[in-house]
Amino acid sequence: MAYRNLMISNDATLTLKNKQLHIKSESVSDTVPVEDIDTILIESRQSLISTALLGALAQNGAAVFVCDQTHMPCGVLLPYLQHSRQHDVVKRQLEMTVPTKKQLWKQVVMAKISNQARCLHLFGNEDMAQELVSISKNVKSGDSGHAESHAAAKYFRALFSKGFTRGNEQDQRNTWLNYGYAIVRGCVARTLAVYGFFQTFGIHHHSQLNQFNLADDFMEPFRPIVDIFVAQNTEAGSELTTKAKRQLYSLVSYNMGIDGKKYALTYAIERVVQGFSSVVAGKRKDLLLPELMPLQRHDYE
Numbered sequence: 001m002a003y004r005n006l007m008i009s010n011d012a013t014l015t016l017k018n019k020q021l022h023i024k025s026e027s028v029s030d031t032v033p034v035e036d037i038d039t040i041l042i043e044s045r046q047s048l049i050s051t052a053l054l055g056a057l058a059q060n061g062a063a064v065f066v067c068d069q070t071h072m073p074c075g076v077l078l079p080y081l082q083h084s085r086q087h088d089v090v091k092r093q094l095e096m097t098v099p100t101k102k103q104l105w106k107q108v109v110m111a112k113i114s115n116q117a118r119c120l121h122l123f124g125n126e127d128m129a130q131e132l133v134s135i136s137k138n139v140k141s142g143d144s145g146h147a148e149s150h151a152a153a154k155y156f157r158a159l160f161s162k163g164f165t166r167g168n169e170q171d172q173r174n175t176w177l178n179y180g181y182a183i184v185r186g187c188v189a190r191t192l193a194v195y196g197f198f199q200t201f202g203i204h205h206h207s208q209l210n211q212f213n214l215a216d217d218f219m220e221p222f223r224p225i226v227d228i229f230v231a232q233n234t235e236a237g238s239e240l241t242t243k244a245k246r247q248l249y250s251l252v253s254y255n256m257g258i259d260g261k262k263y264a265l266t267y268a269i270e271r272v273v274q275g276f277s278s279v280v281a282g283k284r285k286d287l288l289l290p291e292l293m294p295l296q297r298h299d300y301e
Contacts, residue, residue, distance in 0.1 A: 002038040002062065003264070003300055005252050009242055011046040016053040034060050038266050039187065041065040041073065041249050043242075063190035065183065071245070072179060076186035078193040089196035092280045096203070102142030104279065104287060105204040109143045110136045111221035111289035116155045118292040119224045123231065128158040142204070148220075159231050173230055175240045180226030180248045181219070187252060187266050188222070189215035191273045218272060224292045225251055225265060232295070255298050257291035264298035 008014070012025035020031040034056045042049065042065065049064075054077060057064055064077035117132035132151050139147045156164050160173060168174060189212050192199055202213030210216065229251060233244070256268035263271060268290050275288030 002036055002060065003253075004032055004036045005039045005041075005249065005266075006032065006037065007041045007043060007246055007249050008047055009043045009246070011044050012048075014042075014047065014049040014053055016050060016056050019056070021053060021057075034062075037062045039063045039065065039183075039190075039252055041067075041183070043067050043071050043245065045069065045071075061190070061194045063186050065186055073182040073186065076189060078190055086196035089277070089280065090198045092282075093197055094201060096280065099141070101203040104276075105143060105217070106139050106141050107287050107289060108204070108217060108220055109148045110139045111287075111291075112223065113139070113147065113151045113155075115221050115224040115290070115292040116151060116227070119228045119231075120155065120158055122228060122292075122294060123159065125158050128154060159227060161236075164236075171236050172238050172240060173234050173236060176230045176234055176238070176244065176248065177226060179240060179245060180230065180251060181223060183249055183252060184222050184226060184265070184269075185212065185215055185219050187269050188219045188273075191266075191269050192218070195273050195277055197273075197276075218269075218276070221289050222256070222265065222269065225254060225256060225295075228292065229295060250297070253297050255293045255296050257293050258288055262293065262298065264300075 008023070010025050010027065012023050012028065015022045016034070019034050021034055021037065023030045023032070037057065037060065039062060040057070045067070054064065058077060058079045061079045065073045066075045068074040113132050113136035117129045117136065120129040120132065132155060135147050135151045139145070156166060164171065164173070166174060166177075189199060192214055197214055199212050199214040200210075202217045205213035205216045207213060226248070229248065233247070252265045254265055255262045256265050258268050258271045271288055272290060275284065278284040279287060
């Protein structure tokens with residue numbers, strides 16, 4: 001199973017030889033088996049990567065992130081046509097009824113709010129945590145009562161400060177959040193692609209300008225793992241340093257709970273997508289969804 005998550009911060013040349021990723025820079029010369037690589041984040045804008053290596057990483061199902069001029073993740077290489085029965089998967093996906101999608105979205109929103117409550121509980125804000133638990137239990141089909149946005153308004157003020165808003169670009173905590181969310185979004189998109197889903201069509205998100213509506217649906221309950229890290233490590237003016245980016249990127253190896261078991265974030269995402277595959281195939285009615293845990297790197301035995 002792939003488990004290595006690599007971040008390339010300095011200028012380097014990345015090539016493929018004998019099924020190994022070769023990394024060469026002024027200070028580093030290293031090799032990593034391609035089959036061990038789960039994700040790569042190439043932050044350096046001057047790094048070079050061979051098409052042979054890109055092809056091998058795609059065949060292995062690895063997610064390759066690239067960054068813009070501000071060093072924020074702006075794109076991800078997704079594996080193409082990896083699923084042996086993609087036609088059947090997409091056909092079943094598109095045949096899902098509106099009531100079914102509304103029930104699935106209800107489950108996603110309930111899981112997201114429950115994880116926000118767990119986040120506040122871990123910070124000792126028990127009163128607001130219990131309030132969010134109450135909100136999560138009253139989510140309506142399709143979230144027609146807008147419980148998600150109602151909970152978010154309470155949650156972020158309780159987690160950061162009463163004056164905190166997600167749209168405030170002057171508050172550096174939003175930069176940290178956006179960086180972490182971009183990584184999670186890319187990992188979700190990669191896994192959905194591996195399992196053959198057509199991501200333009202979500203169960204709730206439906207923007208015609210968004211190619212990743214389905215990824216945006218399923219990343220929602222994973223967001224609090226980024227939130228809790230940012231809340232523990234920042235203040236309003238905290239700069240997003242290279243060290244901070246490495247720490248945020250390392251969250252892909254941190255524990256999330258699924259059905260009573262601990263998994264690294266990237267494999268927890270896979271378990272969620274596996275559950276969705278079973279729902280689409282008619283093998284189960286309910287999704288498998290993640291539970292937030294205290295921040296701890298997953299122990300690969």
